[in-house]
Amino acid sequence: MAEDVKTRYSDEELEEFKVIILDMLEKAKSEYNSLREVVMHNGTNDIEDTSPSFRTVEDDGANQLSKEEASQLAQRQYKFIQNLEAALVRIENKTYGICRVTGKLIPKERLRLVPHATLTVEAKEMLAKNGQK
Numbered sequence: 001m002a003e004d005v006k007t008r009y010s011d012e013e014l015e016e017f018k019v020i021i022l023d024m025l026e027k028a029k030s031e032y033n034s035l036r037e038v039v040m041h042n043g044t045n046d047i048e049d050t051s052p053s054f055r056t057v058e059d060d061g062a063n064q065l066s067k068e069e070a071s072q073l074a075q076r077q078y079k080f081i082q083n084l085e086a087a088l089v090r091i092e093n094k095t096y097g098i099c100r101v102t103g104k105l106i107p108k109e110r111l112r113l114v115p116h117a118t119l120t121v122e123a124k125e126m127l128a129k130n131g132q133k
Helices: 011-040 057-092 108-113 121-129
Strands: none
Touching: 011 057, 011 108
């Protein structure tokens, strides 16, 4: 029996993607927690407590900048985690890997690189050309 048009990935294929996503999710959460530590760090139990005379205004500025950068990175990482978790929901619903614009299957190669993708490259380019996301 020939399969003319495949409308969704098989349960085995979905399981393969689930493993990829869970691995990425674990790493993303670890990185997010590390970034949050940088942002939340208040200087306690550090050499800063015992030797404030060595600190300068520039140090405070650089420290603040790194906290701001870490905060922005943490926000991006949090969004990435949400996207990965949404992909897991789509796996459970068996709608994973289906382009939300065209309804076609997103190629496996793309999903392996960007497992939270909801668009084919063609659909993404079409939306970008039309000024949409």
